Amino acid sequence: MIVFRYLSREVLLTLSAVSAVLLVIIMSGRFIKYLAQAASGALDPGSLFLIMGFRLPGFMQLILPLGLFLGILLSYGRLYLESEMTVLSATGMSRQRLLAMTMAPAALVALIVAWLSLSLAPQGNNEFQLLLNKQDALTEFDTLEAGRFQSLSDGTRVTYTEELSNDRSLLSGVFISQKKLGEEAKDRSISVLLAEKGHQEVRPDGSRWLVLNNGYRYDGNPGQADYRAIKYDTYGVLLPKPEVSNEVTDRDAIPTASLLGSTDPRVVAELHWRIAFPVLVFIVTLIAVPLSRVNPRQGRFLKLLPAILLYMSYLSMLTWGKGLLQDGKTPMALGLWWVHGLFLIIGLGLMYWEPLRLKLASRRSAEEMARG
Template sequence: MLFRSSFKKDFAQTAGATFVALFTIIVTTVLVRTLGQAAGGKVDNAEVFTLILLGGLQYLPAALVITVFISVMGVVSRAFKEQEMTAWFASGLSLLALVRPVLRFAVPLTVLALVCSVWLTPWAKAELSAAKDRFAKRSDVSKVSAGQFRESGEGNRVFFVERQSEATKQVENVFVVDSREGSRTIVSAARGSVEVNADGQPYLVLSEGRRAMLDGTGERFTTTEFDTYGLAIDSTLGSAPSFQLQHRRIDLLLADFSPEAQGEVLGRVSLPLSALVLGLLAIPLAFVNPRGGNSLNQLFALLIYLTYSNIVSITQSMVAQQSLNFWVALVLPHAAVLVLFYVLVLQRNRPAGAGLLFFKRRRRGLDLADVVASQEIKS
C-alpha cells in the first residue's frame, strides 16, 4: 500500500539521520569527559579509545528510544504541514492508519534497544569499571607519564618526570613529593629506574639528586644530596571493587530477584518498551494545523517524554524499596501512556465543530417539528 510504504521510507531516513546526530553528541560528550580524566591521571592514556567506545555503548538504548520518538514526530508533523495528511484523510483514512507503519518501524528498534539494555549496556559498564579499577591498582611508577603529575594510589605521593625512555625504561628529571605522618619529603633527581629487591619489593632508584625534608611542626628543615636513593613503590592491589547490580548479567539478576534486582531488571526492560509506547504517542502529538503555523504540541511532547521517563525511574525505585509490585510497575506507566494515546487519537479524529454541528442539526429538527405541530393545530 502506498500509504504504508511512503511513511516507512520516511521513518527510516529520518531515523538514520537522527541516530547519527544523537550518537555523535553522545560520543563527543564522552570523549571530552574521558580526555579530562586522562589529563587528570584518573584513567590510562593507552585505553582512552576503549573507554570512549564503552562509554558510548552505555547510552545506546536511550539513543534508540529518542530516535524512535523524534522520527515519528518529525515525519508526521511534516505530513501535516505539507497537507499530505489532509489528502490521506480525504481518501478515507484516519490517524489510526498510522499505527501499523509506526509499529513496523518501531518494533525492530525496540528489540535492538532491548538487547542493548539487557546485555550490551551492563557488559559495557562492567568493562568500563574494570578498566578504571585496573588503572587504580597499578603501581605508582607505572602510572607516570612524561610531563604530567601523577598521584599514588594512597594519595600521599606525587610523581613528575620530564622525559621517559620506552627502550631503557628509565625516567629523567624526576620530582617526587611524599607526605607521611605530618612530615613532607621532596626529592629531585636527574635519572631514575625501577628495580626489585630479593623480597620482590619494587623500588624507584633515583640517581644524582637532592632530598629535602620538613617535619610536621615546620621548625626543622633538612636537605641532603645523594648519588643513589631508593623509594619503595606501592604494589598492593587494595580492596576489591564493589559488585554493583547494574554490572550483573540478566540471568544472575533473575536468579537472585531480590527487590534491588527486580528494580534493576525493571529499568532494563522499561526503557526499550518506552520506545514502542512513545512511537505511538507521537502520532497524535505530531498534529500541526497547516494554517496556524507551528504547533505547541512539540513542547507538550517534550514535557510528556520527561514526565514519562521520570515516572519510570520512580517506579523502579519503588520496586527496589518494596513499596510497589514488580508487575504493576512494569505495566502501569506504559498502560497509562497508551490510554493517553487512544484519547488523543479520538480527539484528533473528531471533526472540528462536530459538537456544534450536531447541536445545529438537532435545533433544525426541533424547529421543523414545531412548524408541523402548529399547522396541525390550525387545521
C-alpha cells in the first residue's frame, strides 16, 4: 500500500505540473487569437474571459491524457534513473504489478476525462456557440472603439470616430464609408459620410438610427470625377436590427444524450470521438509503463521523443478515423474501435516483448551451456 501511494503521488504530481504547463501554452495561444478578433471588432472585448471559460473543458479533455502519458514517462523514468525501480523489482515488483498500480490513477483521470468529454465540453461548446450568435447580432457600433476603423464582417461598411462616450451614445469626428448594393450601386457605388457629431437613437418601433449632425455626404465611383457632395445639418443612418439566434449547428455542442441512437454518420462519428478520450487514457497508460523503463546510463529522456511521436500517431489516427466515419467509409458499428485495438496491440507488444525476449535468450543460453 505504501508503494502504491508513493507511485500514485509521483504520477499525479507530475501529471498536474505537465498539464498546467500545457494548459497555459494552449490557452495563451487561443487568447491571443480571440484578442486579435476583438481588436478587429469581430468579438466584444468584455466577453473574452467568458469565452475562455467556455472553451476550458474542451482544452482539458485533450490535455489530461497527454499529461498522464508524460507524467508516467517522467516520474517512472526518474525512478529508473535513481535505481528505485531496481530496488522495487528486487522486492518482487513485476512489470504487470506496476501496470496494475498505475491503472488506479489512470482510472481517476479517465473518469475526469469522461465527465469533460461527455458532459462539460459539449455544454461549454453550446454556450460558446450561443455567445457567438449574440456577437454576430451586434452592430459595428456595439464594438466600436474610438480612434480605430471598424469594419462590418461583410466589408460593406467602415466606421470611424475620434471620440466615443462611455455609454456609446455620443460620437464626435465621425467617418462612415459604405458600399452600395443592388439597385443603388448602378449609379454610385460608394457613399462617404463625414460629421462633427452623432448619437444613437431608438425609435418607438424598435428601429435603431445613427443621427449625424453638421457634415457632408459624398457619393461616387472610385477613379471617376463624378462625385456628388451634399452638406447636411442632420442625417439619419438606419442600423441593422440585431437578431439573436438560439440555434446551435455545431455537432460538438450537441448534448451526448442526443447523439445516442442516431444513424447519421457525422453524429455517430462525434459520439465515438467523445468516447475515444476515456478509452485513450487506459491505452496510453499501457504504452507508457514499458516505455518509461530507461537505462541509467542513457538518461531519462531517451525514449521521450519516440513516445511522444507514438502518442501523436494515436491522436492522428483517431482524427483520420473520425473523418472516415463521417464520410461513411467505415462501418458505424466499427467506429473508432479499430484504432484503439491497433494501439492496444502495440501496448501489449511493448509490455510483453522485452520479458519474452529475455526469457528466450535465457533459455537459449541454458541450452548452449548444456550442450557445452
